[in-house]
Amino acid sequence: MLETLIQSGKHEIKRDPKGVFLAGLSAGLDIGFGPLLMAVLLTLSAGSYGDLGTEIMLASAYSVGFIFVILGRSELFTEHTTIAVMPVLDRRASVAELGRLWGLVFVSNVVGGALFTLFVVTLMPNLGVAAPEAFIEIAHKLVDHDPGWLLVAGILAGWLMGLLAWLLTAAQGTLNRIVVILIVTASIGLLHLPHSIAGNVEVLFGVFLSPAITWVDYGIFLSLATIGNAIGGVVFVGLFKYGHVVRGGD
Template structure:
């Protein structure tokens, strides 16, 4: 199973960030809706799998939940979708490589943030609340317990947890760039995403599903959600933008600059 080198992955990440930065706003919104919904499907599957497991299984249930959650990112990477946390790596590395602007980064993040939220809320309300997949018996208990654990953390702990989360999520995206075939991409995505879920790190888009799902069931408030959103957003941005995009750009910036100059020369010559 062939794979790309880290330098080649950096080049592919820059190209992806550049394409995202110049995407039509309508397409960004549509794909962002799908991204939020796909991550929510993964979280919903997680809840439906682990809620009935015996308490004696302990952390093994977290491993099982983590094993099924990655379907969300698999759908985004392979079928197509825009995910805020992944774009927190792709847009910054494109900006650092001077293939996108800060204005484009801000516009993309805002559009994807809004559309991810709409997609997550859609799944939480219609499948979780209307159908009742997160509001009956043990499934309600598990949904509320997960949401409460996320809300109850202090601002600083939540921020640090969010850094760890998107460090792993963006590494999953980074590794997916390293594979050309679907099987390779699935394996590349599965391990880092399974790890962040099993550890219990905080993901801004996943929280757009589970906390509102608990709110629709009559638990917590939108103020609780907002208090969680702020540190998770900041931490996720640091995890993807600093610990993946910035570090790999610093390692590969010379080759990225050479590639960029070569393309400029070709463009001028043509």
């Protein structure tokens, strides 16, 4: 499993930057379908946040964007906090190369999410499937917290995404991979943890549709969620998994 991640990380680090940016842009666009489906279901459902059935339904919808991105082999920042750090830990790539990859993937993910949000907001009156209030309610679930919560919860989200990258190396077959993705990402959705890339779309909807959610709220969310996600993926999965395999194996 470790060698698979190292080889995958080396491939991504050595990949042409233009290809990385386009794949990251695609991931930012595709992941937006999760928050969109959440808003649609929240609009159509008789329940609300706090109801078990509604929470499970919304968490499952949240996973859809991740299934699109991961099975489509697009570039997602929170996966690379674990995947791309492995060859650096094994001294097969440099920290500078890792930083370049992270920067390209993160920026392209955020730009893709912003484009998706603008596209949906522009078409929303004609879609007629989701109420603006649903998007706003989803955004408030992420921004109505103090900075300390955002950072710690972001670490948990990054930890789970790192585990997802690790577990997918052992999952054989498309169906098994879908189940693993669903379990991990639905857990993030059910716990309302801040995922920097999916949350980028969720909070931007709130910025565009509600005067109560400002660009300052967006900036605080994105920065703290990103830092937390990186810590969770690098420390709790990257360092720990690499350490226990290397010290426990040949």
